[in-house]
Amino acid sequence: MTAPVLELKNVAKTYRVKQGLFGKPKPLTAVNDVSLTLGRGEVLGLVGESGCGKSTLAKILLGLEAPTSGQVLVDGEEIAGQDRLALARRIQPIFQDPYSSLNPRKTIADIVSLPLRVHGIGDSASRAKSVRETLDLVGLPARVLNTYPSQMSGGQRQRVAIARALIMRPEIVICDEPTSALDVSVQSQILNLLNELREEFGLTYLFISHDLAVVEHLATRVAVMYLGRIVEEAPVAALFDAPRHPYARALLNSVLTPDPAQGVPDTQLGAAYPNPIAPPPGCHFHPRCPFAQDHCKAAAPRSVPVGQGHVKCHLHDPDTPMYRPDFTV
Amino acid sequence: MSDQNEKPLLSVRGLTLDIPLASGMLHAVRGIDFDLHRGETLCIVGESGSGKSLTSLAVMGLLDKNIRRSAARMDFDGTELTTASRRQMRALRGDRIAMIFQEPMTSLNPAYTIGDQLIEALQLHRSVSRDTARKRAVELLEKVGITAAASRLSQYPHQLSGGLRQRVVIAMALMCEPELIIADEPTTALDVTIQAQILRLLVDLTKEMNVAMILITHDLGVVARVADKVGVMYAGELVETGPASDVFGTPMHPYTRGLLRCIPQPGKTERGAPLGTIPGIVPSLVGDVQGCAFRTRCPHAVDACRAAIPERGAPPHEFLCVHPDGARAAEGVPA
Amino acid sequence: MAAPQTTDPLLEEISGPTPRQILRKRVRGHTGLLFGLGVVLLLVIVAILAPVLAPHDPYVQDLTKRMVKPVFMGGTWEHPLGTDHLGRDYLSRLIYGARVSLLIGAVAALISGIIGTAMGVAAGYFGGKVDAVVTFLINVRLAMPVVLVALAVVAILGGSLEVVIGVLGLLLWDRFAVVMRASTLQVRRREYVAAAQAIGASTPRVILSEIMPNIVNNLIVIVTLEMAHAILLEAALSFLGLGVQPPTPSWGLMVSEGKNMMLFEPWLVLIPGVVLFILVLAINLMGDGLRDVTAPENRS
Numbered sequence: 014m015t016a017p018v019l020e021l022k023n024v025a026k027t028y029r030v031k032q033g034l035f036g037k038p039k040p041l042t043a044v045n046d047v048s049l050t051l052g053r054g055e056v057l058g059l060v061g062e063s064g065c066g067k068s069t070l071a072k073i074l075l076g077l078e079a080p081t082s083g084q085v086l087v088d089g090e091e092i093a094g095q096d097r098l099a100l101a102r103r104i105q106p107i108f109q110d111p112y113s114s115l116n117p118r119k120t121i122a123d124i125v126s127l128p129l130r131v132h133g134i135g136d137s138a139s140r141a142k143s144v145r146e147t148l149d150l151v152g153l154p155a156r157v158l159n160t161y162p163s164q165m166s167g168g169q170r171q172r173v174a175i176a177r178a179l180i181m182r183p184e185i186v187i188c189d190e191p192t193s194a195l196d197v198s199v200q201s202q203i204l205n206l207l208n209e210l211r212e213e214f215g216l217t218y219l220f221i222s223h224d225l226a227v228v229e230h231l232a233t234r235v236a237v238m239y240l241g242r243i244v245e246e247a248p249v250a251a252l253f254d255a256p257r258h259p260y261a262r263a264l265l266n267s268v269l270t271p272d273p274a275q276g277v278p279d280t281q282l283g284a285a286y287p288n289p290i291a292p293p294p295g296c297h298f299h300p301r302c303p304f305a306q307d308h309c310k311a312a313a314p315r316s317v318p319v320g321q322g323h324v325k326c327h328l329h330d331p332d333t334p335m336y337r338p339d340f341t342v
Numbered sequence: 343m344s345d346q347n348e349k350p351l352l353s354v355r356g357l358t359l360d361i362p363l364a365s366g367m368l369h370a371v372r373g374i375d376f377d378l379h380r381g382e383t384l385c386i387v388g389e390s391g392s393g394k395s396l397t398s399l400a401v402m403g404l405l406d407k408n409i410r411r412s413a414a415r416m417d418f419d420g421t422e423l424t425t426a427s428r429r430q431m432r433a434l435r436g437d438r439i440a441m442i443f444q445e446p447m448t449s450l451n452p453a454y455t456i457g458d459q460l461i462e463a464l465q466l467h468r469s470v471s472r473d474t475a476r477k478r479a480v481e482l483l484e485k486v487g488i489t490a491a492a493s494r495l496s497q498y499p500h501q502l503s504g505g506l507r508q509r510v511v512i513a514m515a516l517m518c519e520p521e522l523i524i525a526d527e528p529t530t531a532l533d534v535t536i537q538a539q540i541l542r543l544l545v546d547l548t549k550e551m552n553v554a555m556i557l558i559t560h561d562l563g564v565v566a567r568v569a570d571k572v573g574v575m576y577a578g579e580l581v582e583t584g585p586a587s588d589v590f591g592t593p594m595h596p597y598t599r600g601l602l603r604c605i606p607q608p609g610k611t612e613r614g615a616p617l618g619t620i621p622g623i624v625p626s627l628v629g630d631v632q633g634c635a636f637r638t639r640c641p642h643a644v645d646a647c648r649a650a651i652p653e654r655g656a657p658p659h660e661f662l663c664v665h666p667d668g669a670r671a672a673e674g675v676p677a
Numbered sequence: 678m679a680a681p682q683t684t685d686p687l688l689e690e691i692s693g694p695t696p697r698q699i700l701r702k703r704v705r706g707h708t709g710l711l712f713g714l715g716v717v718l719l720l721v722i723v724a725i726l727a728p729v730l731a732p733h734d735p736y737v738q739d740l741t742k743r744m745v746k747p748v749f750m751g752g753t754w755e756h757p758l759g760t761d762h763l764g765r766d767y768l769s770r771l772i773y774g775a776r777v778s779l780l781i782g783a784v785a786a787l788i789s790g791i792i793g794t795a796m797g798v799a800a801g802y803f804g805g806k807v808d809a810v811v812t813f814l815i816n817v818r819l820a821m822p823v824v825l826v827a828l829a830v831v832a833i834l835g836g837s838l839e840v841v842i843g844v845l846g847l848l849l850w851d852r853f854a855v856v857m858r859a860s861t862l863q864v865r866r867r868e869y870v871a872a873a874q875a876i877g878a879s880t881p882r883v884i885l886s887e888i889m890p891n892i893v894n895n896l897i898v899i900v901t902l903e904m905a906h907a908i909l910l911e912a913a914l915s916f917l918g919l920g921v922q923p924p925t926p927s928w929g930l931m932v933s934e935g936k937n938m939m940l941f942e943p944w945l946v947l948i949p950g951v952v953l954f955i956l957v958l959a960i961n962l963m964g965d966g967l968r969d970v971t972a973p974e975n976r977s
Contacts (some may be wrong), residue, residue, distance in 0.1 A: 062533040075875045101877035114868035117696070118890035124869075128876045161696050166623055177872065196389040197560065201604035201617035208614060223534055226563075230606030230613055253608060267538040269563030270607050273586040277542040277567045280535045 016089075018217050019051040019074070019185055024083035026069050030290060041290050043069040044080070045241035048316070051234075053184070056211065056218040058232030058249065060225060060264060064289060066241040067221045071187050074219065076100045087185070098132060105178035109190035111170035115162040121148075122158040125176045132181065147176045151206060168199035172206070179210065185217045193224065204231060225268045229253050234322075237261045240289060240297040247322025257324045257340070259302045296327065304328065308335055350377040351521060351554050352401070356414035359396050359405070359578075366628040370396050370409070372578040378571075380521065381552040383545070385565040385586075387601075388575030391624050394558045397575070398524045401556070402441055403431040419521065437467040440515035444527040446507035449514065450499040456483075456510055457495025463517040475517075482513040486543055505536035512543065516551070523548065526558045541568055562605055566590050571658070574598050577635035578627055584659030594654065594661040594668035597636050599675075634662070642669035703970040710966020716959035724775040732757070733766035735773045735926045740764050744942055758948055761934060767945075770926040771952060777927040778908050778956065781842055785907035786900050788846025793853020794896060800854070801861025802884060811854060818851045824913065831919040841920050845907045856899050860892035867891075894971035901964030905957045912953055928953045 024047045029038035043066045051057050059067050072078040074085060076097055085092045092100050105128075108114040115124055122144055129140045145155050151172040162170055171191065178186055188207065192200040208231065210216060222228050228235060229249060236246040237258060245258040256262040266278045282301045287293055293300050299309035312333075314325040327335040359371035371393040378384050388394040399405050401416070403423065416423040418439070421430065435441070443449055451459060460479035461472060470478075476495070483491035486509040499507055508528065515523055525544065529537040545568055548555045557568060565572055569586040574595065582595040593599045603618025611617065622639040625631070634640070637647035646664045654661050654668065661668055670676065694702070704710060723730060733756075740763065746752040747759040747767070758767040800811035830844045864870065865888065873887045912929030914920030916936075921927040923934075928949040935945030 062535065072871075075871075077871060077874055098877040101875060104875075106872060106875050108868040108872065110868060114872055116867075116869040116873075116887055116891070127873065127878070131873075131876050131878045131882065163696060164694070168623075174872070177876075197562070197601055197604050198389060198620035201606075202619045204606075205616045205619065208616070225534065226606045226608055229608045230611060230617070249613065263535055267534040268608060269538070269541075269561070269567050270609070271562040271566040271590055271602060271605065273566045273569070273590045275567060277545055278538055279542065280538050282535050282539070 016052070017050045017086075018053045018088060019049075019219070020084075020086040020089075021047055021049040022084040022086070023048055024070070024073060024080045024085060026066075026073060026078060027081045039290050042241050042292075043289070044073065047083070047238075047241075047243050049236060049243065049246065051185075051217055051219065053217055054211070054215050055234060056220050056232045058228035058235040059219060059221045059238060060223065060228055060235065061238035063223070065238045067238055068189060070238075071106065071189050071219070071221060074185075074187055075104060075106050101128070102132065102181050103183055104185045104187060105181070105183040106187045106189060107171075107174055107178050107191045110194045111167050111174055112162075112194070114174050115170055117162055120159050120161060121153075121165075121173055124162070124173060125180060128177065128181045134181070143180060144176075147180045148173075150179065150210070151176045166199070167195050168202060171195060171199075171203050175203075175206065175210070179214070182214065183216075185219065187219045187221070189221045190223065191220075192227065193222065200227075207231070225264060226270070237264065240287065240292055242297065242325060243316075243323075244298065244326070245322065245324045247320060247324075251320055251322060257319055257329055258298075258326050259304050259328075260298050263301075296325075306335055308333060348379060350417075351380050351419055352376075352378040352556075353415060353417045354401070354413060355416075356412075357397065357400060357416065358412045359393065359400055360410045360412075361408060362410070363628060369627045369631055370578055371400070372627075372631065374573075374575075374578075374580045376571075376573055376580065376583065378522070378554050378556065380554055381549065382570045383548060383555045383557060383568055384571045384573060385557045385559060385569035386573045386575055386580075387559055387562060387565045389560060389624065391577075392575040393578040394575045395526055398441075398526050398556060398558050402435060402439060402524060403428075404435075404441075433467070436463060436520075437518045438520055439522045439524065440518070440520040442508075442511055442515050442523060442525040442528045444530050446504065446511045446531075447499060449511045450507060452499055455496050455498055456502075460495070460510075460514055460517060463514050467518050478517065479513070482516050483510070485516075485547070486510075486513045487539070488513075505532055505540065508532060508536075508540055509543070512540070512547070516547065516553075519551065520553060523553055523555045524558075525555060527560070528557070529564065530559070530561070537564075544568070562601060574601070577624060577631075579635065579662065581636065581663075582661040584655070584661075588659040592659075592670075594659070594670065595636075595663055596640050596642055596669055596673075598661075599668075599670075599673065600639075634664070642672050700970060704966075707966045707970055709962045710970060713959040713962030713964075713966055716955060717963055720775050720956055720959075721779060723772055724779050727772045727776055731766075731769035731772045733769045735765060735769040736924055738763040738765055744938065744945070746942075747944055747948070750944060759944065761931070761945065762938065767931075767948065770931060771928070771949060773926040774928045774931060774949065775952075775956075777838065777921055777925060778911065778953070781838070781845065781911045782904035782908040782960075784842045785845035785849060785911075786904040788842070789848070789850035789903060790853050790896070790900055792847070793850030793899075794857045796850070797854040797857025797859075798861045798884060798888065798892075801858040802865055802880075802888065808858075811858065815851055815854050818848075821848075823848050823910065827910065827914060828917065828919055831914060836914070836919050836922050838921055838925065841911055841914060845910055849903050849907060849910075852903060853896070853899050856895055857892060860895045861888060864888050864891045894967070897971070898964045898968045901960050901967065905960040905964075908953070908960075909957060 024044060025042065026044040028041045028043060030041045031038045047070060061067055069078065073080050076092065087103050125144045125147060126140050129135060129143060148155065153169065153172050192203050195203060204227065211218060220228065220232055232249045235249050235252045236243050237260060239260050245261045252261060253265065256265055263280045263282050266280050281303045287300065295311050296309040296314050299305040308327055314327050314330060316323045316325050317330045319329050327333040328337050328340045330336060355375050356373045357371060358373050361368040361370055374397065376384060386394045386397060400411050405411060413424050457479060461475040464470060464475040464478060479495060480491045483494055488494055488506065488509055529540050532540060541564060559565060566586060572584060572586050572589040573580045574582040574597065576597050582589060582598050589598065593602060600618065600620040604620065606617060620639050625635055625638055633648040634651045637643040642665060644664060651662045651664060654663055654666060742760050742764045743762055745756050745760040748754055748757045752759050756766050758771065761767055796811045800808040827844050827848060831840055834840050870883060870887050873883050911920055915927045915929030916933040918933065920929055923930060931949040932946050939946050
């Protein structure tokens with residue numbers, strides 16, 4: 014792996030959530046002790062159920078939320094003390110809903126040139142040139158410059174959002190469910206475009222998605238998140254061929270490939286997603302885990318290096334009584 | 343699967359839905375036919391704007407007033423739905439035909455407990471005592487996999503997670519032992535693991551209770567795993583219909599093949615390789631639409647695509663295309 | 678593969694009208710808005726051109742010609758709407774009165790609009806403690822009876838045009854604050870706001886160029902409603918003798934002065950009353966219409 018372009022060290026984010034009108038605020042740990050390393054040109058797929066903390070993590074990386082503890086380093090420099098503008102040049106987002114991510118009152122030219130204007134880059138002529146070039150890059154003709162988002166289709170809008178994210182040539186792009194609001198035929202165009210742009214500009218993606226088939230296709234590494242914790246992180250092939258964490262296995266099982274010979278899979282996940290304000294003790298996953306034992310209720314698993322990745326499960330920790338070195342589910 | 347010679351539970355011929363707009367008439371659904379037998383699951387798959395949701399609402403008689411419906415036949419077990427009065431339709435809905443929507447909160451009233459709503463669903467159509475209805479509610483909640491069912495009756499919808507709510511909605515749909523369930527994207531709002539659980543539940547229950555189901559979805563994976571029969575919908579037409587194994591095994595219509603190439607399939611598509619695309623956009627269906635609506639995006643379009651399109655194939659696997667083999671040979675896939 | 682011809686209707690790319698074209702089309706189709714807008718514009722022109730349009734000086738008294746009947750009740754064209762109890766030309770006073778009503782409505786709505794919008798947007802955008810303070814202030818303000826407070830203040834400071842405008846401007850910001858707070862909360866959650874923040878845009882820039890353009894339609898509607906509100910309150914204060922002071926021609930004052938003769942000469946009250954009614958109705962129709970035409974399109 015090349016020198017890491019993005020590094021997270023024990024990042025945590027806790028909100029205080031009010032319970033009812035007069036209830037005492039309770040802590041909600043949305044992101045819990047997350048450590049990740051991302052090399053240049055890598056695509057880290059971040060998967061997990063809604064409410065697991067994926068989006069909070071994205072906001073922390075974009076500087077929209079400050080972590081409660083831990084460090085985020087870009088190119089080895091901590092971002093906490095950095096200027097917002099400097100960070101914005103390096104990390105840019107692409108959001109999920111292209112109907113919400115573009116200001117309906119602005120023309121496409123205004124939207125795509127906003128980063129240049131905010132950062133005071135170039136004069137109006139050079140900005141216009143840059144906007145045209147970037148639109149061309151994402152496959153939009155120059156005649157869309159003076160149109161409004163409402164005149165465009167979902168796929169076209171997402172291309173505009175990509176152009177806005179790329180116009181300052183960032184190093185890292187946070188893609189938060191970039192295709193889940195799009196139709197199947199449009200989704201593949203956007204995925205292809207993201208892949209082409211990554212190769213052309215050596216971009217690094219954090220790709221957040223609930224669609225494991227898409228993550229499998231695009232990512233080089235995958236991190237599985239459950240209730241604020243990264244429970245498994247590994248190269249994409251390793252994770253999809255031999256998932257080690259029972260939750261990762263359940264997620265992979267739930268992928269519905271278009272194969273009519275197979276029925277609907279049994280995820281073997283029992284109870285529903287727990288309340289994040291009162292997470293289960295020990296391993297957060299134990300109430301739904303088919304392999305859970307008493308030890309799982311007592312102690313939270315630590316991060317154990319396995320292969321080229323990490324996993325948080327007692328079954329893989331040589332220091333626990335549950336250790337089963339041959340366990341791949 | 344049920345006997346195909348048996349009379350279908352629902353038989354639709356030439357269903358057409360037109361919506362008058364300021365800019366002209368929008369031909370949202372253009373003459374579709376399908377049959378559904380007891381215990382059978384039909385999945386209608388299509389992209390946004392293909393008319394799949396309107397089709398399901400048309401069967402339920404729940405269309406907006408401005409939408410014009412016409413059909414040669416819409417026969418539900420001997421009742422002609424096109425001529426049924428509002429009162430007849432009301433009697434059918436929730437009793438013999440039940441509906442499950444994408445967002446469970448559209449079917450659940452936040453002001454009433456789960457128990458009240460389940461009991462009312464039954465008492466609306468059957469003269470049973472509250473106690474009997476309550477017993478059935480508990481029984482069905484257990485059936486849809488809700489633990490501590492009796493204590494859930496006094497809970498309000500907002501106290502449940504999305505997955506649990508959708509289970510309650512399914513239980514509610516089953517209260518009157520319907521013969522047909524129409525589910526419009528029932529798992530789209532749910533997480534993948536919950537989606538698998540809910541789909542499994544729907545499949546098991548429909549088979550066990552011999553209920554027919556129309557499932558509307560945009561997700562080809564869901565279709566492949568759930569459907570007995572598949573209808574691929576594009577721009578208001580069913581461009582390909584057939585048993586799931588046929589449609590996915592030998593997709594005949596160029597659009598069906600295009601869709602299947604667009605989605606990454608773990609184990610099949612090469613990681614990082616470009617995915618297939620369908621260029622262009624869905625055409626406007628306002629005004630006079632003639633010929634194949636897919637011709638503007640189809641790599642095999644010829645002049646004849648502008649004229650009326652012949653129906654190809656033989657029941658049960660049929661498709662609409664000028665090319666007798668659906669241009670499979672042109673794409674190098676065996677016909 | 679045959680080259681598709683461009684005349685094919687299915688090949689036309691869907692590119693709908695611009696937001697401005699949609700707005701223009703909707704405005705043209707909205708009778709209520711057109712009527713309201715027309716009447717308000719007409720009265721504004723009348724108010725501006727008052728010195729040209731008024732046939733007489735509104736202040737000149739002619740005690741020999743008191744309470745001349747209007748022309749439709751048997752009067753003469755010398756005084757088309759007759760004269761008041763001091764012999765002043767009623768039409769001229771009505772025309773000059775439009776100036777007072779519109780001025781008070783516009784300036785009071787402007788002052789309260791600035792106060793309420795600033796409070797509401799700040800509360801909606803920053804949330805937390807700012808929101809708590811603003812919400813508290815709104816509740817305090819809503820607990821005060823506007824008319825009584827206005828009466829008390831005017832009684833202490835004395836009635837004049839400036840005092841009435843000031844009092845109304847400082848009292849009518851509550852609806853601005855409530856609506857702007859709610860609209861800001863809604864728009865703030867949109868991803869384009871997060872996108873602008875992630876670009877590094879400053880907070881004033883995010884508020885002014887990302888949030889304001891998307892809530893300004895609601896603001897315009899409240900402006901019209903509060904204008905009508907202020908005009909009615911001015912009339913009420915003047916009627917009670919605590920608003921604009923005589924001899925300034927104000928519609929409220931005209932109703933008040935005519936009320937003593939109401940049983941014998943009802944037109945003295947009816948004419949300013951009807952004009953007031955039409956103005957307020959027109960402003961409200963305009964506000965309703967603006968809300969309709971600027972409502973976000975239904976995604977179909």
